Amino acid sequence: MQMPEPNAGVLSRKARIVERLNAVLPGGVIHEEAEVRAYECDALTAYRCPPLAVVLPSTTEEVAAALKVCRAEGVPVVPRGAGTSLAGGSLPTADSVILGVSRMNEVLEVDYDNRFIRVQTGRTNLSVTGAVAEDGFFYAPDPSSQLACAIAGNIAMNSGGAHCLKYGVTTNNLMGVKMVLMDGTVVELGGAHLDAGGLDLLGVVCGSEGQLGVVTEATLRILRQPEGARPVLIGYSSNEVAGACVSDIIKAGVLPVAIEFMDAPCIRATEDFAKAGYPDCEALLIVEVEGSDAEIAEQLDKIKEIASRHDPVELREAKDADEAARIWLGRKSAFGAMGNINDYICLDGTIPVSELPYVLRRIGEMSQEFGLEVANVFHAGDGNMHPLILFNANQPGQLETCEAFGAEILKLCVEVGGCLTGEHGVGVEKRDLMGHQYAPEDLEAQMAVKDVFDPQWLLNPAKVFPLGVTEARRTAALAAE
Template identity: 75%
Template sequence: MEMPQPDARALAAKDDLVRRLTEALGPDGVISAPEELIAYECDALTAYRCPPMAVALPRTTEEVAETVRICASFGVPIVPRGAGTSLAGGSLPTADSVILGVARMNQALDVDYPNRVIRVQAGMTNLAVTGAVQGEGFFYAPDPSSQLACAIAGNIAMNSGGAHCLKYGVTTNNLMGVKMVTAEGEIVEVGGAHLDPAGYDLLGLICGSEGQLGIVTEATLRILASPEGARPVLMGFSSSEIAGACVADIIKSGVIPVAIEFMDRPCIHATEAHAKAGYPLDVEALLIVEVEGSDAEIETQLATIKAVAERHSPMVMRESTSEAESKAIWLGRKAAFGAMGQLGDYICLDGTVPVATLPEVLRRTAELAEQYGLEVANVFHAGDGNLHPLIIFNANAPGELEKAEALGADLLRLCVDVGGCLTGEHGVGVEKRDLMLHQYRAPDLEQQMAVKDVFDPGWMLNPAKVFPLSMSEGRRHAEH
């Protein structure tokens, strides 16, 4: 993958820069030894690697601001990093950049139960937010598969979702405000513990902007009271198309389950071998449909859902009968990506389509996979239309990565062509920046880049992401 060339002047200044950062952050706040930088040379899109010039690990918002000002004075771009779990290369370094990691800023600052909000440092992990409030019967709704590791900073950068976002929305629906350091190193606050701020919705703009408009250091998050109970149903079907049609009909019926997860045969088998979740093995596609509430609410919702599903002649329809069984079903789902790793190397895609196109998209996915001679497994948030096709390949076979990437690009183009888009929750990162011209015309991207110009005139924040390099090139490191 082509990356921007390091700026010779910046590289020459490395020693001075590291000295200045060390003065500001202390010796344990800066990493610059080549052998230690290896840990930061990639994120979860491991196919691309590039060690940064240095890594800064500030402890406070003020230290983040100081880091930004120091880097700016050297003309060195910054790659913000949460926990480094991006599947789209969202925190891939460039050789001339400093990684600014917020992992040490991982504390809950205050919890306000009557207003149902928590204020946290942005390096806190997603699951730790729920951990901080579950004793009082609350939780934080967005639940990416990586929730044990991923940071709120990255969730905000990518507008992350998760299995339970069908009911509760994605990050942007659960984010009330941020404290942010601007490209100039100024500390600003956007939004707060109230509805809909006056003026333009800058908070909504910042959420999902992949760390390119500022560095979020604190977040005010909506917390919700935990439901009384929850119950999943397993439904097995004789084809992916039929399962897709069933999803569209459940959504159309108006019941909003908490989650509708989809797994196809390769995924079911790999997961069951790994996690022993009790999934049926004779079906082509499996849905996990979960509803929440009191027993009465659960019964009513499931009655509607099961009546809809019956119209699609399910091969299996099994309601969980105990908490242990429910837990096993979800542990299986959450282990699916790990289990798929046993099948070979894989690329995990992320695209979104209108729900009613699921049957067509699943059929055409299988056709494209066959054309390329590669296996594609499907495990995804079906209720949202948020697909995660996994392309399985052998990284040691010459040319297979390129073939897998070409298939991936075709599958994402398919998502756009049926009226969907390139990403649901992983973001664009470096992975999909060149595909942006399939979704947008050049003038549309120019408009988005003009918005970035407002926040980051020198294009110093998270370089080489989101936009095709051919378009952003002239803007990067512009004098300002």
């Protein structure tokens, strides 16, 4: 016998949705206005909007049950990892339910023979490595937010990190997922083996920003910890020369685990803040290599030889762990240092490595035009830039100028053959720039795939794709029902 919906027609829409969610997730639904406010934004704090409600499932089955309710009610769902997105990837809309995976943080399987770990996706990035570190293994992708950010978000954004030059970003280290579609169907993609039969949907799920489904479990490649690692600090008198040095290292076929780049405004702010002992110069590189003592020595010799050809003002190899920590201290404090003296937005785009000098020069010129200072600190080895545009949030209009400037920088990345996102995703921030990256037919191909997985466009609304288009598609789909 089919039961009538509880109090149908009496309760308001919100109350009915909350009641139905409570029925399938007892104890896992948040709806009081004061409480949902904790979910009103992610790390792109300039935008805020409390959601209708928040659900915190503990299992794949609970995720499926919650999605079925939302699908039946036509409620948009915003999947949320740890909320560390810098692009507004988990920003709610007022009519949406946040589906947070924070309670799903179990390790499900560890297999050292086949070098993988299977986890629930609410687990933080660093605690994945934490689960295998004692046995000498690690999980390679290392976003700056790795202490807080969840694997769910790493998969959604295809996150990278300082050490991804050698080991690749999330997509290179993700072997399989369990994913729940908007209608509650559970699919398994990939697995702890090489290759996929038929279409490799894992590749399109990684980086899909919660547009296709909610990933609840992930099988991740783990690697043996290297015997050792050693950074070298190289200072130059101009961004151009530092950029040329990066190009030469890459071209020579040396493969450091990291090549980090800081320009003068960043070096100075960082030095004031963290006192890492950086030289006063225009551009700094931190190049780190890994391996046995012999491998480290051999790679560093090549790197130092290349660096020397470009007349560095400083070339300092870490002789011990203390010195290594000091070299990294500044880089790791850079974002905090900038935040200490200014408001800033942190951009994220990629460019072909050889375009570094040109792009840095153009950013300098644009900085003059817009009247806002820019500090550059980024993963130079794979051309993943993170310009920080500094502004004063209390001065009316500066945020808007800052955003306009940011858009111009990302367009520049696309112009030189790069991409408007490296590891932060498109989210809300770059939604309206997608047309600069993609021709209408390229975008249409992406949206057609979205149609397949989420025909009503209920998943993670108002992100990634141009706003007008996505609303038109949802309206059409709902009207056709």
